[in-house]
Amino acid sequence: MGLEWMAWTWQTATFFIMIAVFLIGMSIWEMARPGGDPRTGVLGLDTTRGDRLFISLLTSAYIHLAWLGLATGPLWIATILSVIVAVAIFRWV
């Protein structure tokens, strides 16, 4: 069975490979230095590293959508913003 029907492009393949890399990287990090119990962040939520990754990915999706809907500049600015927000989430949430 070929995969033509899935209509792959290198851009979307990179996107999914990056998510897989995040998940594998987080697993290796967890095995090397366990994150331990959830901690309470500035939002009052108890989060583990995995939760923080999920929140970061979801937030970055919304940042990109907001950029496409509201802003006119190049999309990589939204990507940079997402990285900054993700770092903040991992640090403080």
Next chain:
Amino acid sequence: MNKVQNNKAWFMVLPVLVIVALNAVVPLMTVVNYSVQDTFGNNVFFFEGTRWFSEVLASERFHGALGRQFSLTATILAIEIPLGVAIALAMPRSGFWASVCLVLMALPLLIPWNVVGAMWNIYALPDIGLLGYGLNWLGIPYDFTQQPVSAWFTVILMDVWHWTSLVVLLAYAGLQSIDENYYRAAQIDGASRWAVFRYIQLPKMKHVLTIAILLRFMDSFMIYTEPFVLTGGGPGNSTTVLSIDLVKAALGEFNLGIASAMSIIYFLMTLLVCWLFYTITMQGEKS
């Protein structure tokens, strides 16, 4: 005592992972691929980047469907939650009639969505349906196939009929878990009926009501079959909510790029609500 780690358990979840991969992850990946391309069929695709997302986010059609979706969800929640709590409060706590009420409440939940849609379609027809004919006989102009207000009224009434029971059952379970001593203490203090509800019953129902609100939010946000069978999204576009619009774009117009971009935006909204649901439930359980 140290926990014994047994990684063989991972093999037990492998079948589920394979099923989820085949029926959820692979289609989702395909939708993401379609969302950045255009096609005229025959598996020939042209890369379009983020064009479809920009178009969907700027399209009045999408704004309209989203607005109708939120209006429908807000109206449904505003009616079903208070009504469900009121019915649960009025139900007997024990005995034969409690069982009768519970069975009656469970009945609408057992009926498949498309049957509910078909049932209400016939029930609300202005010429032969009991509801439609009755309202017109009373002098109230009603025709859900022609008037947007009538169509909305019917969709909301149908959802209230179908799903208020779920809120009732959850609220009833919450009420049943309240210890009798709270009521005795309130009686000794001479508390009014309202005070008992406000300071004993409502706080004790908080968690089940949170679940009820979020379940109803998600269900009504993804509603498709009932309004599709009842009104088909009409008259005009008046009851075309997000899911109906999505199917129109994907299957009616074969506009795969736009439909995929809409699907992803819709999926992200649902995902956010699911996450909120999960977080609130987990934090509630902990506290």
